[in-house]
Amino acid sequence: MQRMLIGGVAALFMARGGLLVWQGMAKQPSLIPAPPPPAAISDKLPEAGADAPAFGPPPPTPPEAPKASREEVRFNRYDRNRDELVSRLEMMGSRTKAFKALDTDDNNLLTFEEWAAATGQRFASADGNKDQLLTRKEFARTRPKTPAKPGCRC
Numbered sequence: 001m002q003r004m005l006i007g008g009v010a011a012l013f014m015a016r017g018g019l020l021v022w023q024g025m026a027k028q029p030s031l032i033p034a035p036p037p038p039a040a041i042s043d044k045l046p047e048a049g050a051d052a053p054a055f056g057p058p059p060p061t062p063p064e065a066p067k068a069s070r071e072e073v074r075f076n077r078y079d080r081n082r083d084e085l086v087s088r089l090e091m092m093g094s095r096t097k098a099f100k101a102l103d104t105d106d107n108n109l110l111t112f113e114e115w116a117a118a119t120g121q122r123f124a125s126a127d128g129n130k131d132q133l134l135t136r137k138e139f140a141r142t143r144p145k146t147p148a149k150p151g152c153r154c
Contacts, residue, residue, distance in 0.1 A: 071140050078139070086134045088123060091142075 068076070078086045080093065102118045103109070126134055126141040134142070 071136070071143070074143065075136055075139050084136070086139055088132065091123065091134070 075086065076082075078091050080090050100106075102114055104114050122142055123134070126138050128138055
């Protein structure tokens with residue numbers, strides 16, 4: 001019991017000594033200098049000199065590309081190798097949206113019969129000179145017909 005009492009008193013003396021050392025350190029001047037007060041911040045914008053030009057040179061204008069028509073954009077989408085001709089492979093290679101419309105039995109497989117029935121006839125009817133290649137004018141005939149809009153909102 002006596003040891004515990006002596007240990008408690010020693011702990012109190014050590015805590016008091018630490019407190020005195022801490023207070024003594026607080027009264028000493030700091031070795032780190034205080035930062036200077038911030039300069040007055042001006043809300044004014046900088047002004048140009050008297051000999052400065054009023055305006056700089058204008059930016060260069062980009063060249064204007066000619067606006068392509070809807071049919072030219074559509075033709076260029078199919079003409080993958082840019083030879084100004086659409087082959088049967090080029091036309092069918094990018095027609096993924098129409099795949100479901102061509103797949104009549106909905107098995108996610110397009111048979112030759114399904115494909116030939118829908119697109120072969122369309123290609124053959126557009127190919128006026130029967131050379132198995134579509135020119136721009138021939139290709140314009142393959143465009144799907146847009147449905148007529150109703151005249152009124154009834």
